[in-house]
Amino acid sequence: MNIALIAHDAKKELMVQFCIAYCGILSRHSLFATGTTGKMVAESTGLNIMTFLSGEHGGAQQIASRIGCDEIDMLLLFRDPLSPKPNEPDENALIRLCDIHQVPVATNIATAEVLIHGLERGDLDWREIINPKH
Numbered sequence: 001m002n003i004a005l006i007a008h009d010a011k012k013e014l015m016v017q018f019c020i021a022y023c024g025i026l027s028r029h030s031l032f033a034t035g036t037t038g039k040m041v042a043e044s045t046g047l048n049i050m051t052f053l054s055g056e057h058g059g060a061q062q063i064a065s066r067i068g069c070d071e072i073d074m075l076l077l078f079r080d081p082l083s084p085k086p087n088e089p090d091e092n093a094l095i096r097l098c099d100i101h102q103v104p105v106a107t108n109i110a111t112a113e114v115l116i117h118g119l120e121r122g123d124l125d126w127r128e129i130i131n132p133k134h
Contacts, residue, residue, distance in 0.1 A: 001073040001127060004063045005033040011078035012037055016044045018109055022116050034059035067097045073127045075105040076112050
């Protein structure tokens with residue numbers, strides 16, 4: 001599966017810790033991330049991550065376009081609802097695209113853990129049926 005990672009500034013370290021904890025599962029999938037988040041996760045975990053631009057320079061929009069083309073199967077978007085910044089990704093647009101394209105999305109660590117355990121059990125294999133990779 002193709003998994004996208006995005007984290008607001010205040011949640012980047014949490015994303016790193018999450019990826020360290022679930023490195024074994026994540027390593028079996030293709031990972032994509034906005035620039036800074038991807039760099040931090042890759043440096044801390046050794047995971048191979050395709051990085052886009054940083055969120056403030058259009059990386060979230062690059063991931064959104066991949067979602068729109070059915071090239072992303074899961075989005076982990078750790079957002080900071082208490083202090084949003086104007087240069088951080090527009091999560092409403094990303095979530096809307098995920099809804100349109102039936103992409104599971106987590107906006108916090110609790111939901112991300114549910115998704116990652118479901119991924120490990122095979123609960124998300126239906127994504128391969130509706131979006132087969134050629």
